[in-house]
Amino acid sequence: QQQVKQSPQSLIVQKGGISIINCAYENTAFDYFPWYQQFPGKGPALLIAIRPDVSEKKEGRFTISFNKSAKQFSLHIMDSQPGDSATYFCAASKETSGSRLTFGEGTQLTVNP
Amino acid sequence: EPEVTQTPSHQVTQMGQEVILRCVPISNHLYFYWYRQILGQKVEFLVSFYNNEISEKSEIFDDQFSVERPDGSNFTLKIRSTKLEDSAMYFCASTPEFTDTQYFGPGTRLTVL
Numbered sequence: 001q002q003q004v005k006q007s008p009q010s011l012i013v014q015k016g017g018i019s020i021i022n023c024a025y026e027n028t029a030f031d032y033f034p035w036y037q038q039f040p041g042k043g044p045a046l047l048i049a050i051r052p053d054v055s056e057k058k059e060g061r062f063t064i065s066f067n068k069s070a071k072q073f074s075l076h077i078m079d080s081q082p083g084d085s086a087t088y089f090c091a092a093s094k095e096t097s098g099s100r101l102t103f104g105e106g107t108q109l110t111v112n113p
Numbered sequence: 114e115p116e117v118t119q120t121p122s123h124q125v126t127q128m129g130q131e132v133i134l135r136c137v138p139i140s141n142h143l144y145f146y147w148y149r150q151i152l153g154q155k156v157e158f159l160v161s162f163y164n165n166e167i168s169e170k171s172e173i174f175d176d177q178f179s180v181e182r183p184d185g186s187n188f189t190l191k192i193r194s195t196k197l198e199d200s201a202m203y204f205c206a207s208t209p210e211f212t213d214t215q216y217f218g219p220g221t222r223l224t225v226l
Contacts, residue, residue, distance in 0.1 A: 032213045034214070046216070049214070089156060097211070098208065101215060103156040
């Protein structure tokens with residue numbers, strides 16, 4: 001019940017296109033849903049995060065859509081750029097300070113110029 | 114901008130040897146974590162640490178693992194007798210109070226031969 005499922009495993013889009021990555025969770029106690037971006041040889045870096053009291057959050061070209069009833073959330077990258085090429089992880093945690101992050105399997109995004 | 118630092122960046126050891134991975138969390142952060150990422154797999158939680166004690170640990174964090182905050186700045190992960198399957202990237206992370214955002218370090222690649 002702690003799992004977070006992420007798809008697709010890999011994604012190739014053209015520059016200017018929309019990248020969409022999906023995640024689903026099982027544990028209804030999860031209350032915080034961040035997306036992390038990871039470049040090769042680097043640690044994960046927080047990209048954007050959402051709590052279940054809103055259905056959408058937008059920061060620049062990055063948008064999280066959240067469906068509490070379906071226990072699903074997704075990351076949309078608008079106007080995808082080659083510099084967005086990285087591995088993206090969704091994650092979830094309980095809203096308690098110091099709670100563990102449970103990560104999805106990761107999506108390797110390649111944006112072709 | 115403050116960041117989490119980790120040393121060494123790469124550690125090679127023989128099976129059965131003890132290793133200590135070091136982390137310097139961001140100053141004034143109160144929660145500290147270790148995660149690991151086996152090559153090509155998702156990031157997995159190992160342990161969280163708060164107020165000088167373990168607050169949560171995963172099933173991976175068995176008696177071979179220990180953590181310590183020996184002074185006001187360092188946070189260490191010790192593996193007493195390394196196994197081949199301990200080969201992974203180990204990430205340290207930290208969180209300030211009153212937020213869920215976990216800031217990750219660049220990682221230490223541990224190779225057990």
